[in-house]
Amino acid sequence: MGDEVERKDAPEPEDERPLPEEQPVGEPPRQRSGILGALRGLVLPLLALFTALVVGAFIIILTDFELMGLWASDPVAALAASWSSVTATYGALLRGSIGDPGALIGAIVTLDGDAFRRAFIPLSETIISATPLVFTGLSVALAFRVGLFNIGAEGQLYLGGLLAVIVGFSLTGLPFFIHLPLALAAGFAGGALWGFIPGLLKARTGAHEVIVTIMLNFVAYNLINWALKTPLVQREGRSDPISKIIEPSAALVPIFEGLRAHWGIVIALLAAVAVWWLLFRSTKGFEFRAVGFNPRAARYAGMSIAWSTVMSMVIAGGLAGLAGTAVILSGSGTLSPGFSPGFGFDGIVVALVGNTRPLGVVAAAFLFGALRAGATPMQSATGTPLDLVVVIQALVILFVAAPALVRAIYRIRAERVTGSEVFAKGWGS
Amino acid sequence: MKLELRGITKRFPGVVANRDVDLVVQPGEIHGLLGENGAGKTTLMNILYGLYQPDEGEILIDDAPVSFDGPGDAIDAGIGMVHQHFMLVPVFTVTENVMLGVEETSGPLGALDRDAARRRIVEISERHGLRIDPDAVVEDLPVGVRQRVEIVKTLYRQSNVLVLDEPSAVLTPQETEELFGIMRSLVEGGTSIVFITHKLNEVLEIADRITVLHHGQVAGTTTPDATTREDLAAMMVGRQVDLVVDKDPATPGDPVLEVRDLVVRDERGHTSVNGLSLTVRAGEILAIAGVQGNGQSELVEAIAGLRDIERGEILIDGHAYGTDPRAIYAAGVAHVPEDRMEEGLVGDFTVADNLILTSYWHPPYSKGMQLDGDAIVASANDLVEQFDVRTPSIFNPVSNLSGGNQQKVIAAREFSRPLRLIIAAQPTRGLDVGSIEYIHGRIVEKRDEGTAVLIVATEIEEVLALGDRIAVMFQGRIVDTLDPSEATSERLGLLMGGAHPEDVDVEEAELAPARTVTDG
Numbered sequence: 001m002g003d004e005v006e007r008k009d010a011p012e013p014e015d016e017r018p019l020p021e022e023q024p025v026g027e028p029p030r031q032r033s034g035i036l037g038a039l040r041g042l043v044l045p046l047l048a049l050f051t052a053l054v055v056g057a058f059i060i061i062l063t064d065f066e067l068m069g070l071w072a073s074d075p076v077a078a079l080a081a082s083w084s085s086v087t088a089t090y091g092a093l094l095r096g097s098i099g100d101p102g103a104l105i106g107a108i109v110t111l112d113g114d115a116f117r118r119a120f121i122p123l124s125e126t127i128i129s130a131t132p133l134v135f136t137g138l139s140v141a142l143a144f145r146v147g148l149f150n151i152g153a154e155g156q157l158y159l160g161g162l163l164a165v166i167v168g169f170s171l172t173g174l175p176f177f178i179h180l181p182l183a184l185a186a187g188f189a190g191g192a193l194w195g196f197i198p199g200l201l202k203a204r205t206g207a208h209e210v211i212v213t214i215m216l217n218f219v220a221y222n223l224i225n226w227a228l229k230t231p232l233v234q235r236e237g238r239s240d241p242i243s244k245i246i247e248p249s250a251a252l253v254p255i256f257e258g259l260r261a262h263w264g265i266v267i268a269l270l271a272a273v274a275v276w277w278l279l280f281r282s283t284k285g286f287e288f289r290a291v292g293f294n295p296r297a298a299r300y301a302g303m304s305i306a307w308s309t310v311m312s313m314v315i316a317g318g319l320a321g322l323a324g325t326a327v328i329l330s331g332s333g334t335l336s337p338g339f340s341p342g343f344g345f346d347g348i349v350v351a352l353v354g355n356t357r358p359l360g361v362v363a364a365a366f367l368f369g370a371l372r373a374g375a376t377p378m379q380s381a382t383g384t385p386l387d388l389v390v391v392i393q394a395l396v397i398l399f400v401a402a403p404a405l406v407r408a409i410y411r412i413r414a415e416r417v418t419g420s421e422v423f424a425k426g427w428g429s
Numbered sequence: 430m431k432l433e434l435r436g437i438t439k440r441f442p443g444v445v446a447n448r449d450v451d452l453v454v455q456p457g458e459i460h461g462l463l464g465e466n467g468a469g470k471t472t473l474m475n476i477l478y479g480l481y482q483p484d485e486g487e488i489l490i491d492d493a494p495v496s497f498d499g500p501g502d503a504i505d506a507g508i509g510m511v512h513q514h515f516m517l518v519p520v521f522t523v524t525e526n527v528m529l530g531v532e533e534t535s536g537p538l539g540a541l542d543r544d545a546a547r548r549r550i551v552e553i554s555e556r557h558g559l560r561i562d563p564d565a566v567v568e569d570l571p572v573g574v575r576q577r578v579e580i581v582k583t584l585y586r587q588s589n590v591l592v593l594d595e596p597s598a599v600l601t602p603q604e605t606e607e608l609f610g611i612m613r614s615l616v617e618g619g620t621s622i623v624f625i626t627h628k629l630n631e632v633l634e635i636a637d638r639i640t641v642l643h644h645g646q647v648a649g650t651t652t653p654d655a656t657t658r659e660d661l662a663a664m665m666v667g668r669q670v671d672l673v674v675d676k677d678p679a680t681p682g683d684p685v686l687e688v689r690d691l692v693v694r695d696e697r698g699h700t701s702v703n704g705l706s707l708t709v710r711a712g713e714i715l716a717i718a719g720v721q722g723n724g725q726s727e728l729v730e731a732i733a734g735l736r737d738i739e740r741g742e743i744l745i746d747g748h749a750y751g752t753d754p755r756a757i758y759a760a761g762v763a764h765v766p767e768d769r770m771e772e773g774l775v776g777d778f779t780v781a782d783n784l785i786l787t788s789y790w791h792p793p794y795s796k797g798m799q800l801d802g803d804a805i806v807a808s809a810n811d812l813v814e815q816f817d818v819r820t821p822s823i824f825n826p827v828s829n830l831s832g833g834n835q836q837k838v839i840a841a842r843e844f845s846r847p848l849r850l851i852i853a854a855q856p857t858r859g860l861d862v863g864s865i866e867y868i869h870g871r872i873v874e875k876r877d878e879g880t881a882v883l884i885v886a887t888e889i890e891e892v893l894a895l896g897d898r899i900a901v902m903f904q905g906r907i908v909d910t911l912d913p914s915e916a917t918s919e920r921l922g923l924l925m926g927g928a929h930p931e932d933v934d935v936e937e938a939e940l941a942p943a944r945t946v947t948d949g
Contacts, residue, residue, distance in 0.1 A: 282798045282799055283800055289775075290778070293775045296771055297772050297774060297786065300754075302734075302758060
């Protein structure tokens with residue numbers, strides 16, 4: 001709402017906009033700076049993580065009963081003990097998720113196979129945990145860019161897993177470069193089908209995608225339970241719901257012999273690049289984002305809101321389906337109920353922390369993957385309960401969801417509200 | 430009560446919204462506060478109302494300094510504000526709305542005393558000639574009456590100084606006249622009024638004194654007798670302004686847009702365009718005047734291919750395109766939508782992205798599925814230069830721009846290609862003099878190039894300034910089509926309000942117009 005004056009008569013540029021508006025002068029183009037923009041977007045999440053770790057430190061100290069007695073008798077010793085307790089816990093968490101720096105360096109220097117394997121086990125475990133989260137995070141983020149809140153990644157993931165495992169065990173005698181892509185495509189298609197339904201219902205009838213996707217999660221879960229009891233899917237000679245085992249030609253094999261991390265992560269990263277291209281470089285992504293930001297303007301510009309709604313949900317569903325596929329086609333190669341410990345729901349969190357940017361989603365997925373991978377080693381090393389990691393995750397979400405709080409703590413001036421604070425706007429509105 | 434603002438300065442990060450502003454409102458005076466959008470009027474009034482604290486300067490009431498920490502303090506000091514957007518609860522009655530916040534209670538349980546409030550409201554409305562039904566539900570009331578409720582609300586709180594923020598923006602000419610009557614009667618009763626506006630005619634008609642703000646500073650204080658429209662406009666904008674659109678007589682060519690017997694329904698299924706016919710020829714501007722909500726929006730959407738038509742036909746150069754906005758676009762139709770931010774622009778998108786909003790799907794902006802960033806940037810830089818869009822960079826979100834610059838972005842996008850027809854709905858709504866002049870100029874320029882132009886406007890001034898022919902729309906029909914020479918404000922106002930053309934003729938028999946009625 002600045003002034004309207006002809007250029008030749010604007011002697012004092014400072015005076016041109018007397019209303020309180022922040023001018024991000026020369027802000028780089030959002031659609032042309034994936035990396036820069038993502039880095040800027042990561043400032044707040046990183047501060048949120050830091051704050052969560054600080055609060056977590058206090059929780060470590062306050063829940064240590066031995067320390068409590070010490071505070072009364074010898075506060076100085078208690079302070080020292082608190083410090084060492086916190087560093088030991090976070091140290092163990094770090095060693096469990098990234099590895100021992102010394103061992104990592106040693107392994108690279110010596111190139112000794114065994115040492116290499118041992119040193120990289122923590123990172124490998126982090127990658128294992130992060131892989132499905134990248135997919136579900138991308139799924140939620142993509143839908144959100146189109147103004148849709150996809151709570152159904154969990155159900156889409158199950159459907160993807162089911163179709164992938166069926167293709168995985170039922171086709172035999174194929175070379176892996178045909179069989180694996182087929183299984184992946186089936187996984188994508190399964191999730192896409194589960195995304196298509198809420199997308200179509202939204203576009204045709206206006207049924208709210210949040211309700212429909214939540215409900216479809218239950219349908220998916222029970223559908224899996226039923227399918228696993230049918231002779232087509234159930235493993236011979238078993239009475240519990242468990243599928244046949246996929247052919248080796250459909251398996252996502254480890255990248256390095258002896259480490260569990262498999263090629264799924266590569267596919268996940270390629271998917272992130274693809275989603276980034278789709279959203280920020282393609283004409284369809286332009287439509288998606290326009291529909292997400294302002295459906296009326298999109299309609300005015302001749303875009304089809306219904307098409308964008310359906311297509312984005314199909315792709316989002318497919319991505320979530322790939323999450324299930326990556327889990328099923330690696331490791332045991334079999335499907336059983338409850339194979340996902342909530343990857344679909346964690347995807348919402350990953351998308352939120354990752355600022356609904358593909359690169360941010362990858363970073364957030366690795367963060368949560370690392371916390372998850374490091375939790376067990378931390379517990380066995382220091383006796384700190386696993387639950388601390390859950391608390392830290394929850395705190396990260398809390399601080400990310402309350403950007404104003406983090407800004408107040410670190411006295412950061414508010415950026416203009418753009419698409420970045422998406423979740424603060426509320427449900428797919 | 431005498432109100433004085435002395436040396437008010439208010440800074441926001443990076444900008445000075447008000448600089449050393451002095452304003453004296455004498456008891457019983459209507460003080461016009463004139464300025465372009467963004468000149469600092471609203472900031473100044475928010476300081477007066479206690480919403481902002483000034484960085485420097487002071488507020489004096491009857492020569493005694495006061496300080497307001499919030500609107501509560503300002504109200505207690507006798508200052509009442511009627512905002513441009515009404516602050517009423519639609520489902521409450523007039524009485525309930527007026528007493529909201531200062532409820533009178535009776536009995537030990539504090540039951541609401543509606544009767545006492547009602548009596549005071551009746552008393553106030555009789556004293557000031559504010560006709561109002563205290564038991565009416567606000568959502569049933571027309572806009573003009575709602576405004577009266579707002580005024581009664583301030584009087585109920587015993588305000589001595591009334592601040593009216595752009596009060597005529599939502600009113601018909603007749604309602605505005607009524608408002609002015611109320612203002613005069615209030616001033617006779619000793620109330621002072623600060624009347625904020627950017628409309629020159631109104632301030633000249635009603636104000637006792639006029640203060641003009643420009644760039645947050647007082648550009649001058651004057652009286653209506655001592656100044657002219659031209660002088661005021663120059664003070665507001667900081668340079669001489671052409672108030673009359675400078676255009677030659679139209680040279681109409683072949684019909685470009687033909688609408689025949691059109692019937693369109695709105696979202697709720699009501700028939701909002703009801704058997705309307707019109708023709709716009711190449712090289713002429715047809716201006717449709719009408720009070721908002723008489724089917725103009727639906728008409729425009731139907732022509733732009735955004736709304737199904739129930740009956741009748743819309744032909745552009747002889748072709749019917751139905752609901753295919755892309756085909757209509759490709760046929761050389763530009764559409765300036767009614768609501769810039771709601772419809773014409775994606776606020777979170779950059780200026781560059783908004784400039785390709787209706788053309789991203791074809792070369793040179795995209796090849797296949799891929800957008801061509803270089804072509805987009807090159808064209809955006811070009812258009813920003815050509816249409817004088819003031820933005821720090823083409824990569825700024827368009828929502829950061831002023832209203833005038835946002836409209837220039839739309840104009841740049843829509844007018845920068847070969848056109849056959851322009852449909853513009855309220856193209857200058859909410860814009861200030863400088864921007865209006867610019868947009869009008871661009872439209873006339875397009876007309877002179879042979880483009881057919883259909884303008885929908887609620888401001889009579891705009892209709893008179895632009896139209897080569899003027900059609901009045903009422904309840905989904907064109908009730909009359911006039912030549913600008915025979916269209917006066919009064920006459921248009923009456924027609925817009927639903928008066929029958931013949932009745933208007935009787936009232937203005939001396940005009941004896943020879944008009945063409947296109948409506949069948």
